[in-house]
Amino acid sequence: MLGVTKEKILVTGALGQIGTELVEALRDKHGTSSVIASDIRSVKEQKTTRQGPYVTLDVLDTDSIIKLCNDEGVGTVYHLAALLSATGEKNPELCRKVNVGGTISVFEAAKKCSLRVFSPSSIAVFGPDAPKHAPQITDLNPSTIYGETKVRGESLAKEYLENYGIDVRGIRYPGLISYKAPAGGGTTDYAVEIFEAAINHGHYECFVRPDTRLPMLYMDDAIKATLMLMDAPNDALGPSKAGYNIDCHSFTAQELADAISQEVDGFKCDFAPDIRQKYADSWPDSIDGSVAKEEWNWAPNYDLQEIVKAMLDGLSEEN
Ligand code: NAD
Numbered sequence: 001m002l003g004v005t006k007e008k009i010l011v012t013g014a015l016g017q018i019g020t021e022l023v024e025a026l027r028d029k030h031g032t033s034s035v036i037a038s039d040i041r042s043v044k045e046q047k048t049t050r051q052g053p054y055v056t057l058d059v060l061d062t063d064s065i066i067k068l069c070n071d072e073g074v075g076t077v078y079h080l081a082a083l084l085s086a087t088g089e090k091n092p093e094l095c096r097k098v099n100v101g102g103t104i105s106v107f108e109a110a111k112k113c114s115l116r117v118f119s120p121s122s123i124a125v126f127g128p129d130a131p132k133h134a135p136q137i138t139d140l141n142p143s144t145i146y147g148e149t150k151v152r153g154e155s156l157a158k159e160y161l162e163n164y165g166i167d168v169r170g171i172r173y174p175g176l177i178s179y180k181a182p183a184g185g186g187t188t189d190y191a192v193e194i195f196e197a198a199i200n201h202g203h204y205e206c207f208v209r210p211d212t213r214l215p216m217l218y219m220d221d222a223i224k225a226t227l228m229l230m231d232a233p234n235d236a237l238g239p240s241k242a243g244y245n246i247d248c249h250s251f252t253a254q255e256l257a258d259a260i261s262q263e264v265d266g267f268k269c270d271f272a273p274d275i276r277q278k279y280a281d282s283w284p285d286s287i288d289g290s291v292a293k294e295e296w297n298w299a300p301n302y303d304l305q306e307i308v309k310a311m312l313d314g315l316s317e318e319n
């Protein structure tokens with residue numbers, strides 16, 4: 001639309017685990033009115049602390065995304081709407097529809113409205129045949145539907161860059177640990193749920209084996225990485241820009257439980273693996289983030305002890 005500058009930011013899937021904190025961080029950085037939060041869910045579910053522009057938006061509705069971007073002068077989209085691994089494996093059709101269809105929808109809007117896009121990937125792109133310390137570049141043969149959709153998301157990002165010059169950037173997020181919003185139905189949710197259970201019940205029944213080792217990151221670090229990647233000069237970024245591995249931490253479920261036991265007297269964790277064990281076993285133990293380090297200088301701040309302290313302090317303040 002004539003006269004509308006393209007400075008605003010749209011966040012899809014903004015009521016989720018990452019969106020809840022990314023919207024806050026973006027509003028701190030760019031101003032509240034510059035960041036439009038959106039989700040398929042109703043705003044009534046939004047926490048009162050997160051005030052600012054909000055629209056109900058289904059990412060499959062390309063026309064509405066285009067209209068919103070044109071009307072509001074949106075120049076950048078952080079596309080977080082998706083189904084995570086555990087929910088996705090229960091409903092593969094919906095997972096493909098939302099994760100792949102929603103991404104195409106956002107990229108089509110990017111084509112029409114000249115948008116920059118952040119579109120996250122996941123450690124779920126790796127399959128059981130990948131090295132357990134996963135390099136940036138290796139064959140991607142995930143055994144989960146969710147993982148397939150994330151591999152497709154990375155390929156689509158490359159296609160839209162090559163064919164239409166769309167600047168799409170992504171991070172292969174590891175399991176993210178946070179307390180401001182519940183985890184959204186993933187395999188790594190145990191590393192989030194365990195904290196609330198420890199504080200409120202002194203006990204957690206963990207749905208993966210104690211020796212399950214996965215890459216993990218505290219949400220503050222994930223948000224910092226996201227903003228750093230989006231601020232990085234384009235000419236510093238190489239062919240991995242659609243899905244960077246980033247340096248993070250690697251610990252087992254038992255090591256996490258032990259670290260919490262050191263802070264919460266009497267905390268006990270039992271282990272009763274379910275179907276999510278299979279998804280966790282198909283993913284790497286750790287990831288090599290050297291390309292992200294080289295290209296945009298990424299390093300995390302929080303180690304395991306600091307994550308445990310931040311989580312327990314944060315949850316105690318909220319209670
Ligand atoms: P989440 O499940 O907490 O939030 C996703 C949001 O998307 C939800 O609020 C949901 O209502 C919304 N949504 C679902 N379908 C929609 C639709 N059709 N239109 C609009 N909104 C819709 O997920 P999250 O943890 O915040 O993850 C965000 C992104 O990061 C996803 O792409 C996910 O795959 C990726 N990721 C997350 C993690 C993690 O540990 N949280 C790790 C790796 C990658």
Ligand code: SER
Pocket residue numbers: 084085086121122123124173174175176185186187188189
């Ligand atoms: N944390 C996510 C999940 O478990 C990985 O993408 O689904």
